[in-house]
Amino acid sequence: MNERYEPQAIEGKWQTRWDDAGIFRAGSRPGAPKKYVLEMLPYPSGKMHMGHVRNYLLGDVYARYFRMKGFDVLHPMGWDALGLPAENAAIKDGVHPAVRTAENIASFKKEIKSLGYCYDWDREVNTSDPEYYRWNQWFFIQMLERGLVYRRFSKVNWCTGCHTVIANEQVKDGVCERCDSPVVDKEMPEWAFRITRFSQELLDALDTLKEWPHRITAAQRNWIGRSDGAEADFRVQGHDTALRVFTTRIDTIFGCTYVVLAPDHELVAQVTTPERRAEVEAFAKRMAAQSKTERLGEGTEKEGVFTGAYAENPFTGQAVPIWIANFVLSDYGTGAVMSVPAHDERDFAFARKYSLPVKVVIQPASGDKLPPGDKLEAAYTEYGVLEDSGAYTGQTSEQARQAMAALLEKDGKGKATVTYRQKDWGFSRQRYWGTPIPIVYCEKCDPDRNGIPVPVAQLPVRLPEIDTQAVLTGKGEPPLAKVASWVNTSCPKCGGPARREAETMDTFVDSCWYFARYLSPHYDAAPFDPKEAQRFLPVDIYVGGPEHAVMHLLYFRFWTRVMKLLGLSPVDEPVKRLITQGIVNGPDGRKMSKRWGNVVAPASIVQKYGADTARAYVLFAGPPERDFDWSDEQVEGVYRFLKRVWALAATHQAAAAGATHDGPYEGKALEILRAAHKTLKRVGEAIERLSFNTAIAGIMEGLNALYALGTPETAAEKAAMAEAVRLLAVVLTPFTPHIADEIAEAYGSKDFTVAQSWPEFDPALVVDDVIPYAVQVNGKLRAEIRVAADAAEADVRAAAEADEKVQVALAGKTLRKFVFVPKRLVNFVAT
Numbered sequence: 084m085n086e087r088y089e090p091q092a093i094e095g096k097w098q099t100r101w102d103d104a105g106i107f108r109a110g111s112r113p114g115a116p117k118k119y120v121l122e123m124l125p126y127p128s129g130k131m132h133m134g135h136v137r138n139y140l141l142g143d144v145y146a147r148y149f150r151m152k153g154f155d156v157l158h159p160m161g162w163d164a165l166g167l168p169a170e171n172a173a174i175k176d177g178v179h180p181a182v183r184t185a186e187n188i189a190s191f192k193k194e195i196k197s198l199g200y201c202y203d204w205d206r207e208v209n210t211s212d213p214e215y216y217r218w219n220q221w222f223f224i225q226m227l228e229r230g231l232v233y234r235r236f237s238k239v240n241w242c243t244g245c246h247t248v249i250a251n252e253q254v255k256d257g258v259c260e261r262c263d264s265p266v267v268d269k270e271m272p273e274w275a276f277r278i279t280r281f282s283q284e285l286l287d288a289l290d291t292l293k294e295w296p297h298r299i300t301a302a303q304r305n306w307i308g309r310s311d312g313a314e315a316d317f318r319v320q321g322h323d324t325a326l327r328v329f330t331t332r333i334d335t336i337f338g339c340t341y342v343v344l345a346p347d348h349e350l351v352a353q354v355t356t357p358e359r360r361a362e363v364e365a366f367a368k369r370m371a372a373q374s375k376t377e378r379l380g381e382g383t384e385k386e387g388v389f390t391g392a393y394a395e396n397p398f399t400g401q402a403v404p405i406w407i408a409n410f411v412l413s414d415y416g417t418g419a420v421m422s423v424p425a426h427d428e429r430d431f432a433f434a435r436k437y438s439l440p441v442k443v444v445i446q447p448a449s450g451d452k453l454p455p456g457d458k459l460e461a462a463y464t465e466y467g468v469l470e471d472s473g474a475y476t477g478q479t480s481e482q483a484r485q486a487m488a489a490l491l492e493k494d495g496k497g498k499a500t501v502t503y504r505q506k507d508w509g510f511s512r513q514r515y516w517g518t519p520i521p522i523v524y525c526e527k528c529d530p531d532r533n534g535i536p537v538p539v540a541q542l543p544v545r546l547p548e549i550d551t552q553a554v555l556t557g558k559g560e561p562p563l564a565k566v567a568s569w570v571n572t573s574c575p576k577c578g579g580p581a582r583r584e585a586e587t588m589d590t591f592v593d594s595c596w597y598f599a600r601y602l603s604p605h606y607d608a609a610p611f612d613p614k615e616a617q618r619f620l621p622v623d624i625y626v627g628g629p630e631h632a633v634m635h636l637l638y639f640r641f642w643t644r645v646m647k648l649l650g651l652s653p654v655d656e657p658v659k660r661l662i663t664q665g666i667v668n669g670p671d672g673r674k675m676s677k678r679w680g681n682v683v684a685p686a687s688i689v690q691k692y693g694a695d696t697a698r699a700y701v702l703f704a705g706p707p708e709r710d711f712d713w714s715d716e717q718v719e720g721v722y723r724f725l726k727r728v729w730a731l732a733a734t735h736q737a738a739a740a741g742a743t744h745d746g747p748y749e750g751k752a753l754e755i756l757r758a759a760h761k762t763l764k765r766v767g768e769a770i771e772r773l774s775f776n777t778a779i780a781g782i783m784e785g786l787n788a789l790y791a792l793g794t795p796e797t798a799a800e801k802a803a804m805a806e807a808v809r810l811l812a813v814v815l816t817p818f819t820p821h822i823a824d825e826i827a828e829a830y831g832s833k834d835f836t837v838a839q840s841w842p843e844f845d846p847a848l849v850v851d852d853v854i855p856y857a858v859q860v861n862g863k864l865r866a867e868i869r870v871a872a873d874a875a876e877a878d879v880r881a882a883a884e885a886d887e888k889v890q891v892a893l894a895g896k897t898l899r900k901f902v903f904v905p906k907r908l909v910n911f912v913a914t
Contacts, residue, residue: 084736084829088729090693094821098199106835107146107201109619112155119157119619120146121598123627123635124208127187128168131194132682133713134667134675137701141664141775142626143200144702147817148770150201151841157619158201159601161208162188165216166590167245170516171262179549180516184211194685198694199820201837206601210593215600216518217543218610219592222642223521224536225649231277234534238414239509240374241269247513248273250589250634257374268374274511274520274586278641282307282503284655285640294660296708302632308504313488314417315497317342317394319354320402326350326394329416329502333491334483335423337472338444340434341404342394343387343420345413346370354405356391363388363407370409378409385410385433397496398473398487408433416502424462425453431462444472445480508638510589515562517587519544525574525581534584538575544583561585594635595642598622598657613651622658629663636661662773665710667701672712683713695819696722702775702818724783725822728815731789732808732826739805739830744798751792752799753848758788759807760848766814767841775818782814805830812836857908858883860892876903883909 085092101107122142125135139160146158164184173180188209195202208215226232239248244264253259254266286307289300312331319326326342344351346367355363366388370378377383387408394405410429411420424434424441434441441456445467453463466480475483491497511520521537521544529535537544547569549562564570564585574581602615627635639657646652666674669681676682688697700721704711748756762785769778789811795801809830815823816836823836832839851872856879858866866888870879880901883889889911896913903909 084729084733084825086730086733088726088822090695090725090821091690093825094197094199094689094694097821097824098196100824101199101201101835102204104835105205106838107150107156107158107203108205109155109157109159109203112153115153115155117157117619118146118149118154118624119622120149120624121159121601121622121626123625123631124161124163124594124597125191126163126166126168127184127191128172130682131191131685132667132675133685133688133697133701136198136685136697137667137707138626138628138664139195139200140198140698140701141662141707142624144770144775144817145624146201147820147837148841150837151813151816151839153840157206157601158203159206159208160195160200160202160204161206161597161601162191162210163590163594163597164188164209164211165517165593167247167262167512167514167516170514171245173516181211197689198685198697201820206604208597208600208604210590210597211516213543213545216593218596218600219518219588220521220537220542220544221539221610222592222596222645223588224539226276226645227536229648231280231645233275233277234272234532235275235507235509236270236272237275237509238268238270239273240266241271242266245514248509248511250509250591253634254374257377266374268371273509276508276510276641278508278638279503279505281641281644282505283309284644285637288640288656292656292661295658296629296661296663299629299632299636299661299663303637306505306633306637310416310502310504311499312502313484313491313497313499315397315421315491317397317403317419317421319350319405320393320395322354322392324350324353326405326419327417327497328419328421329500330421332423332426332480332484333487334466334469334472334475334480335426335444336396336398336421336487337469337475338423338425338442339396339403339421340424340440340442341406341422343406343408343411343422343433344390345411345418346407346409347413348407348411348418351390351407354390354392359389359391363390366407373409375412379412383409385429385436387433387437389437397491397494404439406437414506415504425456425459426462426464428462428464431459442471444470446470448479508641510592511584511586512589513561514587515546515549517590518592519546519563520584520586520588522584523572523574523581524584525577525579527579528574528576535574535576535581541575561587563587591635591638595639596646598625598639599646599652609651610646611651616652616654620652621654621656624660624662625658626662626664662707664707665705668710668712670713670715675713688718692718692722693725693821695725695822699725699779699819703779705776707773707775724786725819727786727790728811728822729826731786732811732829735795735801735804735808736829738795738801739808742798742801742805744802746799748799748803750800751795752797752803754853755789755792755795755800755803755807756845757848758785758792759810760844761785761788763810763814763842764844764849767844770817778814779818782811782818785811785814810842813839813842854906856883856906858886858889859908859910860889861912862910863892865889865892872906876905879903879909883911 120142122139146156150156169180169184172183223232240254242249242259242264244262259266286309289304292300310331312329313333314327314329316325316327387406390405392405393402395402422430424430425443426445441459443453443456446452447467469475469478469483488499522534524532547566570583570585572581572583599611602619603612606612643657669675671681673679673681685697700718762781765781766778789807795804812823812827813836827836853869854872856868857864858868866886868882870882893913898913900912
C-alpha cells in the first residue's frame, strides 16, 4: 500500500473489477435464502444530488451486508423515464423528451457507478422502452375485461400550467406539485382504475405492515378514509323526491335543524324556489369556479345560500330548510348532509353565522349537562346519552345508531352504510410523453364511444415520432391527436376507419409494477416470469421518500393485488420493510433541489474526496429517517477518518505479512483483538437496526482503540493487529467498499470483501474482563488504569498508586481521603 490515501487511484479500479466479475448478479446462489433490496427508481430529469445519493446508499448498505450474510441478493436499478417533467423540460428547452431522457439516464448512470453501488445491471429497466410500456397496455386490457378500468365523465383536477389532468394526490395547497400552477376543477371524460374495489382490503392490510413507518400507514389509512354511518331519506316538501343524506352520527338526527346540498347537486335546480333562484345560481356559479382546495382549505370561511325549499326529517316529520354550501362536495358521500349544529363544529359555526336553530339531543354520559341550544357556546361532538329524541331518549349513542339504522332500512328510508374518502384513480393524461392507451373509437362498432381495446397481439401501441414543438399541448388537446398518421387507424372489429385514443397514461402506472419487471426484464411471455416472482417477491427492503405515501406507495399496493388476481404473483403486499429517508438540506438550510440552486453534486465530492468519503459522510450525518444539513466541514472530517484507516493499514502492512502466532493471546495482543471484535459486534448490531451512523461511529471508536494500543512489538501483537485490520476491512465493506477491498487485498485476500462471509464475533472477546478506571488527584484527572472487572477496592488502589503520573501528583502531599467509585474512578484527596 502507498503511504498516502488517494481514493481516485483505487476506486475506479475496484468498480471495474466488480463489473467484470459480475459479483452483484442475482441468482448466483439458487440454494441460498433470498433478499430483495430496492430503492425507488429515479426520475432522470436532471443531475444527481446528494439527496439521491442518500436514498440509493441506504439500500446499497443492506444489499452488501446481506450478501455477506449468505443471501442471494437481488438489488436492481432502472429509470422512471416517462411523464410530465421530461415533457415540460422538452417544451422549455426545445429538446425532444426522448433525447433529453436518454441524455439524463446516461448522466445518472455514470454518477451512480462512480459511487460504487452494487446493482445488478443485467436487470436494468427503462419505462420509456416500448418493451416495457407494452405491458402497461397489457395490464390495461386485462383490467378492462375485469371491470377494473372504465371510462367516466367527471370533475377533474386541471393543471393550468401542465395543461393536463392530475390526481388528487398531486394537488398541494391548490397548485400543481410539478409546476406550481393553479389547479382548477374541470368536467371532462377520463379513464379510471377502480381502486375503490380494493379499499377495504388495502385498509385492513395496513395492520399487517408491521415494518412500515407509522406515518405512512397512518397517511394511507386517512386517505382511504373509511366512514361507518347511515343513509337517510329526507322527503322534499312539494316534490315527489327525497334527499338521501349520509351521516356518521345518525344518533343525532333528532337535532337536525337544516340540510345542506353540494352547489352542483343534481336536485338543486329542481328544489330551488323561484324567488331564491337568482341567488342560488350565482352562488353555485361562484363555487364552480373554485377548486376543492379553495373551498375546503383550512381557514376557508363556511358560506351558503338558502334554496327556499324544505325537507322532512324521516324520524320527526319536522320540516327543515334546504341550503347549499361550499363545504359539501357532490363526489363525497351522497352530496347531501344533515346538519346538527349542537353536535358538529362546522354545522355550529354555519348555524350561528346564518341564525339557524341549534337543538341539543346528546348529553354527556357523566358530568354537567349541556345548556339549551341557544345558550350553547360550542358544539358537543362526543358520544353520550340521547335526550329529546323520541323513543330513543335515554339510549347511548352506540345503541341508538344501530336501532335507527335498522328502522330506516325496515321502512325503506335508508340503511347502515360505509363510505370511503378514497376515489377511483383517474389516470388518463393529455400529454405526449406517456404510455399510449390501447383503445380505438369506431363510429360503426362503438357509437357510444366506450372504446374498443387493441388486440393483445398488436401490442405495443408505440408512441409516434413527433416534432419537439408539436409536444406543446396548447389548451388541452392531447398532442397525439395532432398526429394524423398515428391517430387515424382501422377498427379491430370491422376493419373500417377508427381513431386511436390520444390520451396517455399517468407515469404512476409505470412505477406501480416495475419492481416485478426487474425479476425478468427480458421475459416476453408475460410482464414477468411467475417463477421468479415465487422466488423473490415480496421486496424485503424498500427505500424511498415519505412524500409518496398516498400516491406510489398506495398505487403499487393496489397493483400488487391485481397481479395476484391475474395469477402472476403469489403476494398481496409488495414490500415487507419500508424505509423512508429524511431530506438532505443544502448549505442554505433548504431542501437540496435544482429549484433552489443549492444542489451539491456528488461528482464534485467524488473528484475531491472519493466515493467512499461521500458514502460515509451521508451515512454518518444522522439516522436515515431524519433530515440533515449539508456541511463541508463534516465532509472533511470523514475524509480524515478514512485517511487514518488507510494510515493504520499501511503502517502495519509489512509487519502483518509475516506475522503468525499459534499460542493464546495475552496482554496487548489480547486487547487488540478485543477492540476488533467489539467493533465487529457493534457494527453488525447497528446495521440490523438501521443505525448506520452508529455503525460508523463504532468503527471510528474501534480505530481509535487500535491507535491507542500503540505499535505492535511481539509476534503475537503483530499477528493480532493483522487480524484486526482484516476485520476492519470487512466491517467497512457495506459503507466504504473501495478502501475495504484495497486494504483486504494488501493483507492477503484473494476475493472481494463483499464475497466473503460476514464474520462472527468471539463472545469471549467482547466481554469486559478488563475495564478502565479514571484516576484523579484532588478531582483532577491524572491517569487512566486498566484492571480486572471484578477487582477489589484495594487492588484498584494499589494499581492507581503504582502509576508514575499519580506518584508525581502525590509527591510531598499528605493523603487525607481515598474515594472509590466502582468500575468508574478513584480520587486521592491530599494536601
